[in-house]
Amino acid sequence: MVYCIGHSIISPLGEGSQANFEAVQAGRSGLKIYSDRFADVEPFCASLFDTPQDFVELCVRSAQQSVVSLQHSAFSLASKDTIFILSTTKGDNLNLLRPAQQIAAHFGNPNPPIVVSNACTSGVCAQITAMRLLEAGLYQHAVVVGCDLQTRFIVSGFQSFKALSPEPCLPFSEERKGLNLGEAAATIIYSRERLSVSGERCWALEAGAIHNDANHLSAPSRTGEGAYQCLMDVLQGVKKEEIGLIGVHGTATLYNDAMEQTALERAGLQEIPRSVLKPYFGHTMGAAGVLETILCAMAVEKGYVIKMLSGFGGVNAAIRLKTEC
Amino acid sequence: MLKTEHYIVITPRSVVLNGKAIEVNETGSKMLVELYRRYVGDYPKFFKMDTLCRLGFIAAEILIKESGRSPDAVILANRSASIKNDTDYLATISEGNYYPSPALFVYTLPNIVTGEIAIRQAIQGETAFYILDQEEQLEPIILSTLHSKRSTVLAGWCECSKENEFYAKIQLYGTID
Structure with missing residues (x-):
């Protein structure tokens, strides 16, 4: 952590x-x-x-x-x-x-x-x-x-x-x-150490996973395979009730959003609130995973935050944050 | 040590597998096609790939075939990202001759080679691409990946700056044979 x-x-x-x-x-x-x-x-x-x-x-x-x-x-x-x-x-x-x-x-x-x-x-x-x-x-x-x-x-x-x-x-x-x-x-x-002032809100990165769909270079897997496996990895040891927010990629392309929906349903997470930030910032590419992690963590007072992304080359990734550590 | 005995080094003039030279007749990108015909032959998508992908693809193919190991993660690195294909794509959007090519644009990300290998080898584990100044920088990254989970990782350097200028040194990390 x-x-x-x-x-x-x-x-x-x-x-x-x-x-x-x-x-x-x-x-x-x-x-x-x-x-x-x-x-x-x-x-x-x-x-x-x-x-x-x-x-x-x-x-x-x-x-x-x-x-x-x-x-x-x-x-x-x-x-x-x-x-x-x-x-x-x-x-x-x-x-x-x-x-x-x-x-x-x-x-x-x-x-x-x-x-x-x-x-x-x-x-x-x-x-x-x-x-x-x-x-x-x-x-x-x-x-x-x-x-x-x-x-x-x-x-x-x-x-x-x-x-x-x-x-x-x-x-x-x-x-x-x-x-x-x-x-x-x-x-x-x-x-490695918590260096912030005591009492101040902070968060910790607890788990992360990267999985390839092994399916297509520029279109995500229809079954959301890589994203689903990322979610299953980072959810280990976490109760669904403890998850406050899922920061999804939500690019608004036809295939990405359908894939993410499938992966979230397969992982039983369809009821958990989602953060979709593309309508505010667009797809900021190399910045997206960092920018969206910060805003998701800032949005949640207590509990776990999951941030997931998928991209070209069939690669998917997710991290689990614990807020107010 | 977590390094296995299995490694491959490909330059425009030579192929060395586990310390032994593999005989080749061609050089440069033609040599990659020669290796494809000898070791694969039935994967026409190879001809759609840019040179960086062909290089990583063929290196992975030979290494996996000859070692009998099946890696579950692919971690590659180089210094110049996808610059050779970036340059090719730029030529399709030159001013006065603007016909952007989607077939070339898809290869303007360095991690596409890890995706090509994952598709071919059905690897649903981790794939990642790093840009580093020196090859030695990759080792701690690989070891810290292995540290966090037990697996066999196909990892190494995969670089192509021009059509006939490339270098790959890829090996299998995991439990020792």
């Missing part, structure tokens, strides 16, 4: 986890129609920053914010006991390793960083990697930064797949027409 000791979200909806949480509470969405953002690309609906962001600068700002409230001598971003893990799919203009090195170097961290690039599940997989490295005793703290910025490359590709909805997405609706892309950076710092 590892403890969250700090977190941050920077998105078009706001700067900081609290600002983003309040934006969602107020029902604000970052989704807009863009018709001339990228040359040749057809108009699309997405949640983008008003001004183009620098990938490394954005990640650095997010990591910086996540430690603002943490004045603890046992923790330092520059320490050899701290590892940086970047979750991204397309990185800084198709370069994934260099930005991770630049982020770690910015804070004077001596360890070679790890980049997790596991399609849409990257942000959850990065947290699982962090948990394992800490539990194995290799590091004391892990800074998990998730980030992706939208480019002509990504939008054109999703358009060629006919996966984009021309209007704000409608997850789990019969009317759903596809997904919206989004931009964000989010950071969670995990630690």
Whole structure:
């Protein structure tokens, strides 16, 4: 078990986890129609920053914010006991390793960083990697930064797949027409020790699982096999009544939502409240698993939170958080 | 130690299985096709794959066939993600010649190779892809994965920066033979 000791979200909806949480509470969405953002690309609906962001600068700002409230001598971003893990799919203009090195170097961290690039599940997989490295005793703290910025490359590709909805997405609706892309950076710092001020609300990452459907590269299994196996793994030892919220992927593509519904029904979890954040942020790719974990945990006062994701390459992942540890 | 005896190294000019060279006539990406014809032959989806996927696919195929082991997880890493196929996709959206190819776009994620291996080998366990500076960084990641559950993991380096520039070193981790 590892403890969250700090977190941050920077998105078009706001700067900081609290600002983003309040934006969602107020029902604000970052989704807009863009018709001339990228040359040749057809108009699309997405949640983008008003001004183009620098990938490394954005990640650095997010990591910086996540430690603002943490004045603890046992923790330092520059320490050899701290590892940086970047979750991204397309990185800084198709370069994934260099930005991770630049982020770690910015804070004077001596360890070679790890980049997790596991399609849409990257942000959850990065947290699982962090948990394992800490539990194995290799590091004391892990800074998990998730980030992706939208480019002509990504939008054109999703358009060629006919996966984009021309209007704000409608997850789990019969009317759903596809997904919206989004931009964000989010950071969670995990630690082997609980370093937050006593009495303050916190959460711990208790379990994680990754499973492949072994079925198709760009469409999820119809039986939700990988997602179901992830749920069964992370639910071990947990009573259903103790689960406060399930953060689903809910991209609003025809196949993803149907698959998730099937997996949740098979696991007997169809009655548990779900958090679906894509209508607010769009699909923020490498940031999604980190950003959505933070907002799900903030939304639940007490109990367990399950966060699940599925993505290209047939990969699925889920984690279990325990809030108010 | 958790490393088994089984490993394979593929470069554009050589294939080495458990320390012994496998004879090949072709080089580069043609050599991968030669290996496919010799070891597989009945999986036409191979020809849809980009070079990174062909490399990982064929390495996994030979390793699993020759070792008789069936891994339940696939963990691969490299330095340059899916850059070769990213470059190929970029060519389909050049200005003045904009015809984005969905067939190429699907391969613009590095973890697709782990998905191709999972489908072929019917592996429903963990699949993951890491971008690292050095091969040595992968070992603690694999060991901490094994630490959290007993399994046989197919893991290693799988990199393709250009059509005829690639390198794979993949091995089986688990209980020692």
